[in-house]
Amino acid sequence: MGIVKGLLRKMITAHGEDNSVNYSLNLDGESVLNMNELVGKEITLRFGGKKNCVNCGRNIRGKTYNDGYCYPCVTTLPQTDMCIVRPHTCHFAEGTCRDEEWGKANCFTEHILYLARSSSIKVGITRGSQVPTRWMDQGAIEAVIIGRFPDRKAVGEAEVCISSHFSDKTNWRKMLKNEVTDIPFEEYIKTAQESLPEDMKQYLVEPDKQFTFEYPVEAYPTKVTSLKFDKLPEIKETLKGIKGQYLIFDNKVLNLRAHSGYNIEVEF
Numbered sequence: 371m372g373i374v375k376g377l378l379r380k381m382i383t384a385h386g387e388d389n390s391v392n393y394s395l396n397l398d399g400e401s402v403l404n405m406n407e408l409v410g411k412e413i414t415l416r417f418g419g420k421k422n423c424v425n426c427g428r429n430i431r432g433k434t435y436n437d438g439y440c441y442p443c444v445t446t447l448p449q450t451d452m453c454i455v456r457p458h459t460c461h462f463a464e465g466t467c468r469d470e471e472w473g474k475a476n477c478f479t480e481h482i483l484y485l486a487r488s489s490s491i492k493v494g495i496t497r498g499s500q501v502p503t504r505w506m507d508q509g510a511i512e513a514v515i516i517g518r519f520p521d522r523k524a525v526g527e528a529e530v531c532i533s534s535h536f537s538d539k540t541n542w543r544k545m546l547k548n549e550v551t552d553i554p555f556e557e558y559i560k561t562a563q564e565s566l567p568e569d570m571k572q573y574l575v576e577p578d579k580q581f582t583f584e585y586p587v588e589a590y591p592t593k594v595t596s597l598k599f600d601k602l603p604e605i606k607e608t609l610k611g612i613k614g615q616y617l618i619f620d621n622k623v624l625n626l627r628a629h630s631g632y633n634i635e636v637e638f
Contacts, residue, residue: 374402375635377422380437380615380627381405383506389582391506393612395636403636405612406586414606414637415624417599421631430631438630448472457495457526481525483517483532483573486510488614489544490551491558493532495525502581507627509545509585509614514555514577516562517570524573532565546616546623548590555580587611591621599629 376397384392394401421430424438425447435444444450448468453460460477467473480498485491488510496504498518505513519525529538536558544550559577566574589610597605597619607619615627 371637373635373637376402376633377424378438378626378632378634379424379630380507381612383503385502385506385581385583389584391583391585391612393586397634403638405609405617408609408638409586409611410588410609411638412606412608414604415599416605416635416637417603417629417632418635419603420633422633424631434631437627449476453522457522458530460521460523460526462523477522479521481519481522482515483519483525483528484513484515485555485558485562486513486540487550487555489541489549490537491553491555492537492540493529493562494538495522495529497522502583505581506583507615508540509542509616510540511550511583511585512555513581513583514559514579515575516559516577517573518575519573524570528566528570528573531567531570532562535561535565542614542616543594546591546594546613546618548587585611585613587613587618589618589620591618591623593621595622597622597624599632599634 374397379396379399382394382396382401386392393405395403395405421434423430423440423443425443428440430440435441436450439450446468451468461467462473482496482498482501484494486494486505486508488508517528519528563574605624609617610620611618615625617624617626
C-alpha cells in the first residue's frame with residue numbers, strides 16, 4: 371500500500387512502440403505514479419477541499435477555470451484567452467494579444483490539422499509539438515495528419531471550413547463506452563481536403579502515417595456517470611481502465627484533467 375498527494379494536473383501520457391498508451395499521475399507538475407499498473411486494483415482518491423491555481427498558486431475558494439486556473443489568471447493569461455479555444459479569432463495582428471512574446475512562441479509555430487477517431491471521426495488542430503499527446507488526451511484510437519500550417523490562426527480557419535461538413539467535437543460518453551465508428555478514414559480525408567479553399571490547400575500533406583492507440587482498459591462501461599470531487603470528496607473503487615484523461619470505475623468515470631488545481635491524495 372502506498373499514498374501520494376499533491377496538486378493535481380492532467381495525467382502525463384506516453385505512446386509505446388506497441389501503440390500502448392501509458393499514463394502517469396501528475397501531482398505538482400511531476401510524474402509520481404504509474405497508473406497503468408493500478409488497473410484492476412482498488413484505489414482511493416480523496417479531496418480535502420483545497421484548490422490552488424495551476425499558474426500562480428493562489429488559493430481558490432470557488433470554481434476553477436480552464437482546467438485549474440483562478441479567475442484573475444483566466445482573464446489575463448494568453449494561454450486562457452478565447453482565441454485558444456477559437457483560434458480563427460486570433461487578434462495578434464490587431465495588437466491586442468495578452469502577451470506578444472508568448473504568442474510568438476506558441477501560436478506562430480507549426481500547427482497540425484488532423485482527423486481523429488474517438489467516437490465519430492472529428493477534425494482538430496494542435497501544435498506540432500503536441501503530436502501524439504493531443505490524441506491520447508482525447509481518447510482517440512486512431513489519428514492521421516492531413517495538413518501542416520505555419521500558425522495557429524491559419525489552421526483554425528481551415529478547421530472552421532472542414533467542421534461545417536463534420537464534427538470538431540468528441541462525444542465523450544461514446545468514447546468512454548468504446549462506441550466508435552468503423553468507417554474508413556479515406557472518405558473523410560477526401561471530404562476534408564475538398565472543403566478547403568484553394569489558398570489553404572498549399573498546406574495539405576499526404577496522410578502517409580496512421581497513428582494507433584491501445585488504452586489500458588479491462589472493461590468499458592455500458593453507461594457513464596461522471597464523478598466530481600466537489601460532490602464526492604472520497605472515491606474508493608476498482609480501477610477498470612483509463613482512456614483520454616478519464617479513470618473508469620465500472621459505470622462511473624472521473625475526469626482528472628477537469629480537476630486540475632485540486633489538492634488530492636491517492637491511496638493504492
